[in-house]
Amino acid sequence: MAIKPEAQSKLPSSFERHGLTDEQLIAIFRTMLMQRTLENRGFQLNRQGKIPFASASEGHEAVQAGAAMAFERGKDILVPYYRDLGLALGIGVTPYEVLLSLFARAADHSAGRQFPHHYASRRLGLHTISSIIAAQLPHAVGAAFALQYRGEAGRAVLTTFGDGATSEGEWHESVNFAAVHKLPIVFLCENNEWAISTPLARQMGQPDVYKRAEGYGLPGAPVDGMDPIACYEAVDEAMQRARSGGGPSLVEAKCYRFLSHTTDDDDRTYRSPDEVKARRKDDPVPCFERLLAEHGVLNAEQAEALKRSVLEETNDATDRAEAMAYPDAADLYEKVYAEGCEPWIV
Amino acid sequence: MATTDLRTGSLERHGLSDEQLRGMFRNMLLQRQLDNRGFQLNRQGKVPFALGSEGHEALQAGAAMAFHRGHDILAPYYRDLGLCLGIGLSPFEIMLSIFARADDHNGGRQFPNHYSSKAAGLMSFSSILAAHLPHAVGAAYAIKYRGETGRAVLATCGDGTTSEGEWHESMNFAAVHKLPFVMLVENNEWAISTPLDKQMAQPEIWKRAAGYGMPGRRFNGFDPIQTYAAVKEAMDRAHAGEGPTLVEGTCYRYLAHSTDDNDLTYRTREVVQERRKDDPVPAFEALLLEHGIVTADGVAAMRQDVLRETNEATDAAEALPYPEPADLYKHVYEGAWEPWQS
Numbered sequence: 001m002a003i004k005p006e007a008q009s010k011l012p013s014s015f016e017r018h019g020l021t022d023e024q025l026i027a028i029f030r031t032m033l034m035q036r037t038l039e040n041r042g043f044q045l046n047r048q049g050k051i052p053f054a055s056a057s058e059g060h061e062a063v064q065a066g067a068a069m070a071f072e073r074g075k076d077i078l079v080p081y082y083r084d085l086g087l088a089l090g091i092g093v094t095p096y097e098v099l100l101s102l103f104a105r106a107a108d109h110s111a112g113r114q115f116p117h118h119y120a121s122r123r124l125g126l127h128t129i130s131s132i133i134a135a136q137l138p139h140a141v142g143a144a145f146a147l148q149y150r151g152e153a154g155r156a157v158l159t160t161f162g163d164g165a166t167s168e169g170e171w172h173e174s175v176n177f178a179a180v181h182k183l184p185i186v187f188l189c190e191n192n193e194w195a196i197s198t199p200l201a202r203q204m205g206q207p208d209v210y211k212r213a214e215g216y217g218l219p220g221a222p223v224d225g226m227d228p229i230a231c232y233e234a235v236d237e238a239m240q241r242a243r244s245g246g247g248p249s250l251v252e253a254k255c256y257r258f259l260s261h262t263t264d265d266d267d268r269t270y271r272s273p274d275e276v277k278a279r280r281k282d283d284p285v286p287c288f289e290r291l292l293a294e295h296g297v298l299n300a301e302q303a304e305a306l307k308r309s310v311l312e313e314t315n316d317a318t319d320r321a322e323a324m325a326y327p328d329a330a331d332l333y334e335k336v337y338a339e340g341c342e343p344w345i346v
Numbered sequence: 347m348a349t350t351d352l353r354t355g356s357l358e359r360h361g362l363s364d365e366q367l368r369g370m371f372r373n374m375l376l377q378r379q380l381d382n383r384g385f386q387l388n389r390q391g392k393v394p395f396a397l398g399s400e401g402h403e404a405l406q407a408g409a410a411m412a413f414h415r416g417h418d419i420l421a422p423y424y425r426d427l428g429l430c431l432g433i434g435l436s437p438f439e440i441m442l443s444i445f446a447r448a449d450d451h452n453g454g455r456q457f458p459n460h461y462s463s464k465a466a467g468l469m470s471f472s473s474i475l476a477a478h479l480p481h482a483v484g485a486a487y488a489i490k491y492r493g494e495t496g497r498a499v500l501a502t503c504g505d506g507t508t509s510e511g512e513w514h515e516s517m518n519f520a521a522v523h524k525l526p527f528v529m530l531v532e533n534n535e536w537a538i539s540t541p542l543d544k545q546m547a548q549p550e551i552w553k554r555a556a557g558y559g560m561p562g563r564r565f566n567g568f569d570p571i572q573t574y575a576a577v578k579e580a581m582d583r584a585h586a587g588e589g590p591t592l593v594e595g596t597c598y599r600y601l602a603h604s605t606d607d608n609d610l611t612y613r614t615r616e617v618v619q620e621r622r623k624d625d626p627v628p629a630f631e632a633l634l635l636e637h638g639i640v641t642a643d644g645v646a647a648m649r650q651d652v653l654r655e656t657n658e659a660t661d662a663a664e665a666l667p668y669p670e671p672a673d674l675y676k677h678v679y680e681g682a683w684e685p686w687q688s
Contacts, residue, residue, distance in 0.1 A: 167518050169511015176509050179547035205521030205559025205589075212557030217548030 015295045018233040020069070022297050026306075028069055028090075028228050029292060032061035032285050033310045035086035038095055039259075041314055042102050042116065046263040050322070051102050055117045056259035057083045062284035063190055063223075063253040065090055066231030070239050071158055077147075079127040079140035079159040082117055083190065083257075087160065092124045095313050099321035106327040111335055113327070134161060134168035137187075141174045144185035144248075156184040156242035158235070164195025166209050175250065179216040182247035186238040189250070190225065192257035197270040210252040218248050225253030226284040256282065357637050360575040362411070364639050368648075370411060370432075370570045371634055374403040374627050375652045377428040380437055381601075383656055384444050384458065388605040392664070393444050397459040398601030399425045404626035405532055405595040407432055408573030412581050413500055419489075421469045421482035421501040424459055425532070425599075429502065434466045437655050441663030448669040453677050455669070476503065476510035479529075483516045486525035486590075498526040498584035500577070506537025508551050517592070521558040524589035528580040531592070532567065534599040539612040555592040567595025568626040598624065 017025065035057060042054030057064065060083060068090020071078060080087050085098065097109070101119050104112040109120045110128065120128035127143070130136045140159035147155050165171055166189060178185050189209045193200045200207055213220020219241075223234040231253055238249035256279045260267040267276070292298040298306070333342060359367065377399065384396030399406070402425060410432020413420060422429050427440065439451070443461050446454040451462050452470065462470035469485070472478040482501035489497045507513055508531060520527040531551050535542045542549055555562020561583075565576040573595055580591035598621045602609040609618075634640040640648070 167515065169513075169515050171511075172514030173509065173511050176546065180544060182547070202522060204518065205524075206557075212554070215548075215551075215554030215557045217546065 015291070016229065018229055018236070020229065020232065024069060025229075025292060025297050028065040028232070029288055029298065030306055030310065031065040031068065031086055031090045032228065032288060033307060034089055034095065034314070035061050035064065036285055037310050037314045038089075038098055039085060041099075041318060043259075043263055045102060045318070051104070051116060053116050053263055054102060055082050055262045056257070057085050058258040059192060059256040059279075059284070060084075060190055060225070061086050062228040062288060063188075063225040063231045063255050066228035066233075067158065067160075067188055067235040067253075069228075069232045070236035072239075072243075073124065075125075075155045076239065076243075077125045077127065077140075077143050077155070077157045079136050079143065079157060080129060081133075081136060081161050081165065082115065082129055082131060083162065083192075084129075084160055085117060088119050088126060091126065093119055093121060093126065095317035096320055097121070099317045100324065103321045103324070104326065105321055105324040106331070107324050111327050111331065113335070134165040134170040134174075137161065137165070137170050137174035138177075141178050141183060141185060144178060144183035144242075145181060147184050148181065153245070154243050156186065156239050158186050158188060158239060160188045160190055162195060163189060163191040163193065163200055163203055163209060164198060165189075166212070167195075167203055175212075175216050175218070175248075178248040179218045182245070184242040184245070185248045186235060186242055187248065187250045188235060188238075189252045190255055191252055192225075192255050194257050194261070194267075194271070196261045196265065197267075199271075208252065210250055213250040216250075218250060220250040220252070222252045222254060225255030226282050226287065228284065228288055255284075258283070357633060358571065360571055360578075362571065362574065366411060367571075367634060367639050370407040370574075371630055371640065372648055372652065373407040373410065373428055373432050374570070374630060375649060376431055376437065376655070377403045377406065378627055379652050379656045380427060380431075380440055383441075383660060385601070385605055387444065387660070393446070393458060395458045395605055396444060397424055397427075397604045398599070399427045400600040401534060401598040401621075401626070402426075402532055402567070403428050404570040404630060405567035405573050405597050408570035409500070409502075409530055409577040409595075411570075411574045412578035414496075414581075414585075415466070417467075417497045418581070419467045419469065419482075419485050419497070419499045421478050421485065421499060422471065423475075423478065423503050423507065424457070424471055424473060425504065425534075426502055427459060430461050430466075430468060433468065435461055435463060435468070437659035438662055439463070441659045442666070445663045445666070446668065447663055447666040448673070449663075449666050453669050453673065455677070476507045476512035476516075479503065479507075479512050479516035480519075483520050483525060483527060486520060486527040486584075487523060489526050490523065495587070496585050498528060498581050500528050500530060500581065502530045502532060504537060505531060505533040505535065505542055505545055505551060506540060507531075508554070509537075509545055517554070517558050517560075517590075520590040521560045524587075526584040526587065527590040528577065528584055529590065529592045530577060530580075531594045532597055533594055534597050536599050536603070536609075536613075538603045538607065539609075541613075550594070552592055552594040558592075560590050560592060562592040562594070564594045564596065567597035568624050568629065570626065570630060597626075600625070 045051045046054050064086030068087050071091050100108040102116045106112055115131055118129040140157050144157040195203055210220035210222045224230050234251050238251050381398050387393040388396050406428030410429050413433050442450040444458045448454055457473055460471035482499050486499040552562035552564040565572045576593050580593050
């Protein structure tokens with residue numbers, strides 16, 4: 001199901017930057033480039049037989065880079081889903097850390113035990129990622145409840161999910177609980193119109209996730225998920241409300257999933273390449289590049305240099321991570337139970 | 347929709363005949379009498395447990411009138427005595443359930459006040475909140491899948507159930523597939539001991555309908571006629587293939603959650619007393635009297651008849667035996683196939 005044209009405002013020709021500096025705008029663009037390059041790398045490594053699996057977030061670059069800019073490092077908590085490479089990069093996860101996850105090496109934060117693209121970082125306030133749709137939401141709401149319970153002002157939880165997750169019972173229970181207790185949390189839906197192979201029209205009786213907000217008694221708003229500045233503004237407003245005790249919000253970013261669900265999926269079995277091709281005209285990466293060029297924030301030469309540096313960093317991270325060792329088979333029982341509490345040791 | 351006003355006494359009968367109006371009132375009286383009897387028997391030590399639906403009489407009597415016997419399917423929750431009476435269950439069947447006798451439809455194995463009847467189109471109850479809704483939606487899906495026209499599923503729940511994930515998943519599935527399904531919420535403001543404002547951040551459940559892409563409406567659940575009109579409109583839509591509807595009836599729970607609950611630990615007697623002024627049973631009686639649909643003598647006779655029927659059902663059910671211990675393994679697996687007899 002296509003987004004109605006009127007729902008998808010084009011990037012503004014009159015440039016509204018919502019307080020973002022040139023440096024921040026360029027940082028957003030670099031995150032978008034890095035996301036696309038790393039993503040591509042995941043698919044390449046999989047096709048080369050070097051890694052078992054990668055998931056894909058092409059089409060989500062703008063919403064993720066924009067939302068990440070509204071996250072306060074060292075304060076906020078991010079509880080993302082598995083298609084959030086750009087959000088993870090945007091809050092400080094390095095390409096090397098991403099590659100360690102993809103290669104499932106021992107030096108990975110989960111010691112190579114998690115799915116690829118399921119990062120975690122206590123340092124950055126990044127929750128470990130669940131593959132189970134919507135299972136992260138009760139945890140996210142629990143973290144927000146803890147912030148409120150402890151009276152920690154100025155902190156909030158940002159949690160994300162796709163359109164498919166909104167049909168899960170946990171989604172409903174989490175949003176309702178957050179609303180009842182006025183918790184410091186932002187629910188960011190990255191509506192890409194596809195839940196693996198289920199199109200939005202078979203996911204919901206009406207296409208707007210944000211319209212569910214009223215029934216829970218919290219503010220809800222749609223935003224053009226192909227526009228990183230609009231996404232920054234919408235998420236920033238919601239995060240500020242959360243941090244100042246104004247309660248939760250639901251933000252729905254309308255984007256699109258350009259690739260298959262993962263390297264294990266062939267989207268040609270359920271949608272036509274023509275549909276995807278038609279949507280490519282909204283691709284946020286070239287659109288944002290044009291905007292920055294048009295307004296003199298980034299010239300062609302600078303953009304080329306940026307792309308080169310992103311590729312170099314990706315190559316370097318790939319080589320370094322690949323050179324690292326897999327977890328030792330003898331470590332299988334480590335890091336699951338606290339030391340001395342392994343249930344099989346009686 | 348024109349509404350009955352129980353206070354000023356105007357009567358918009360929405361096509362209901364005098365006989366139907368009296369039928370609803372008798373259901374309400376019977377409901378209260380049987381409810382009371384369950385609590386009495388529990389306090390006498392004769393039954394282990396009973397649930398009270400006082401305050402839900404009007405809503406249930408009205409909704410039951412919109413149910414097409416022999417066509418529709420009812421998937422109720424455990425506080426739906428009046429709905430079950432209204433679709434054809436007898437007081438004797440209710441008493442068999444409360445006494446957990448062998449002749450009960452489920453062989454005395456279910457909770458008290460958890461009826462079921464294949465003949466009446468009444469699904470077996472779940473004590474687990476919202477667990478019945480995926481089943482109800484599944485029944486509606488089956489009706490659509492088989493192309494059966496003119497049939498629908500009426501499912502009910504309390505306000506507390508609307509916070510359960512299964513509620514959401516069921517509502518969404520019904521909306522996506524435009525199923526012949528009516529979700530009737532009996533909002534009595536209490537989920538056992540949790541008040542509505544700790545259940546939801548905004549108090550109107552019907553407002554959730556828009557988010558699913560289905561119509562939603564709210565009505566005064568103390569008014570049986572208004573309830574009938576709202577539920578009938580929704581059931582008509584479902585029968586005509588126009589998809590599901592969310593209807594919310596506001597009412598109040600006058601008694602404790604069950605005979606095992608003491609509501610004075612979480613609400614005051616005064617609060618309940620104050621809400622008693624809206625009690626639907628005397629209010630509807632006054633309305634029918636005022637419009638000459640019943641007479642004072644007629645009401646007295648009806649009350650006597652309801653009490654007699656309740657007493658007879660109680661005695662008849664009590665006199666029956668409990669299930670035999672030897673029957674423990676019956677009625678679980680079909681026929682002679684029992685997995686432990688390999």
